[in-house]
Amino acid sequence: MVTAKVWVLKKHFEGFPQTSDFEMKQEALANLKDGELLLESVFLSVDPYMRPYSKRDMKEGDVMIGTQVARIVESKNPAFAVGAFVVANRGWRTHFISDGKDLNLLPESWPESLPRSLALGTIGMPGLTAYFGLFEVCKMKPGETVLVNAAAGAVGSVVGQLAKIGGCKVVGCAGSDSKVAYLKKIGFDEAFNYKTVTSLDETLRKASPDGYDCFFDNVGGEFASIAINHMKKYGRIAVCGAISQYNDTVPQKGPYIQFPMIFNELSMKGFIVTSWYNRREEGVKALLKWVLEGKLKYHEQVTERFENMPAAFIGMLKGENLGKAIIKV
Numbered sequence: 001m002v003t004a005k006v007w008v009l010k011k012h013f014e015g016f017p018q019t020s021d022f023e024m025k026q027e028a029l030a031n032l033k034d035g036e037l038l039l040e041s042v043f044l045s046v047d048p049y050m051r052p053y054s055k056r057d058m059k060e061g062d063v064m065i066g067t068q069v070a071r072i073v074e075s076k077n078p079a080f081a082v083g084a085f086v087v088a089n090r091g092w093r094t095h096f097i098s099d100g101k102d103l104n105l106l107p108e109s110w111p112e113s114l115p116r117s118l119a120l121g122t123i124g125m126p127g128l129t130a131y132f133g134l135f136e137v138c139k140m141k142p143g144e145t146v147l148v149n150a151a152a153g154a155v156g157s158v159v160g161q162l163a164k165i166g167g168c169k170v171v172g173c174a175g176s177d178s179k180v181a182y183l184k185k186i187g188f189d190e191a192f193n194y195k196t197v198t199s200l201d202e203t204l205r206k207a208s209p210d211g212y213d214c215f216f217d218n219v220g221g222e223f224a225s226i227a228i229n230h231m232k233k234y235g236r237i238a239v240c241g242a243i244s245q246y247n248d249t250v251p252q253k254g255p256y257i258q259f260p261m262i263f264n265e266l267s268m269k270g271f272i273v274t275s276w277y278n279r280r281e282e283g284v285k286a287l288l289k290w291v292l293e294g295k296l297k298y299h300e301q302v303t304e305r306f307e308n309m310p311a312a313f314i315g316m317l318k319g320e321n322l323g324k325a326i327i328k329v
């Protein structure tokens, strides 16, 4: 019998999560029935959505939500071979049983040389968020100017590079000078540290005096309220996330945004990547191709050991990651 280690939400977060909000438990797994598979997590993801979703979807004592790349270690299901790798959405756990219906096999064309952890980042949910957010929500066109915040992160770093591949000018921001240097290295036309600029308004104007056609907003809050005033006529805003607000104990009061929305007849659309999961294969295929062609660079912030998941999650929320935050079990 296999015993899984799991991380449960011991106490709902108040402000920034604390390691004391989590508790690691052991879970004895039953023997497989016909049609079932036993899998071991090889890589696990920590993502910002877990913070707001934990409040909305979880109760104390639940296993933390999340995805993993897992390897099939035992199979009583002829459709899945031992040794194959999948993406699963089974939370913060080292082992689990599945009937195969909730598993996404990694593409057969996945080369051995490519880290399988990318299926949780650049060639996974964050990369797909960038792909569909840019092409379907922003409807980016060649020659346009794209603004993206949290640009050195899992989603933002893909947004900027896809926009360059799509023939756009790209402006990005991040919270450290080393991240800004990384943005310039991966092709951003303009990049700045939003924590150290004296005036965000002036910085946005200087980076693109004519304004922005597309704003891929990962952050929300005051940044978004200022950026919206720099949109061009008929500009489009993809409201991807609001990480500046996830850990607030008191809701922020943002400035009035209806004027630029109305006067510039802006389109502003919130979206969730899973709305395009019927086209997941198309996105994964495109992202994999660009990575293999060297057009889409990636960086992973890898934390070793399952025991360090809470620290990795908290660190990501505090901006300690460059690129996708990953735990290597």
Ligand SMILES: NC(=O)C1=CN([C@@H]2O[C@H](COP(=O)(O)OP(=O)(O)OC[C@H]3O[C@@H](n4cnc5c(N)ncnc54)[C@H](OP(=O)(O)O)[C@@H]3O)[C@@H](O)[C@H]2O)C=CC1
Pocket: 047, 048, 049, 125, 126, 129, 149, 150, 151, 152, 153, 154, 155, 156, 173, 174, 175, 176, 179, 218, 219, 239, 240, 241, 242, 243, 244, 245, 271, 272, 273, 274, 316, 317, 318, 319, 320, 321, 322, 323, 324, 325
């Ligand atoms: N709508 C959807 O379907 C999806 C939405 N998202 C959203 O996209 C955004 C980015 O996610 P992801 O790329 O996975 O995360 P990242 O890898 O970018 O990690 C989060 C980053 O957010 C930045 N950040 C944290 N707090 C603040 C703050 N107060 N103000 C500004 N920036 C902050 C930090 O970078 P920095 O150094 O720049 O401060 C941190 O590294 C999140 O809002 C997330 O919720 C993600 C996936 C799907």
Ligand SMILES: CCCCC/C=C\CC(=O)/C=C/C=C/C=C/[C@@H](O)CCCC(=O)O
Pocket: 048, 049, 052, 053, 066, 067, 087, 088, 089, 104, 124, 125, 240, 241, 242, 245, 246, 272, 273, 274
């Ligand atoms: C202040 C409130 C903000 C609400 C918006 C919160 C978060 C936006 C966001 O980050 C959404 C992310 C959604 C990700 C979905 C992932 C899972 O469904 C797992 C995907 C499954 C898979 O990859 O197979």
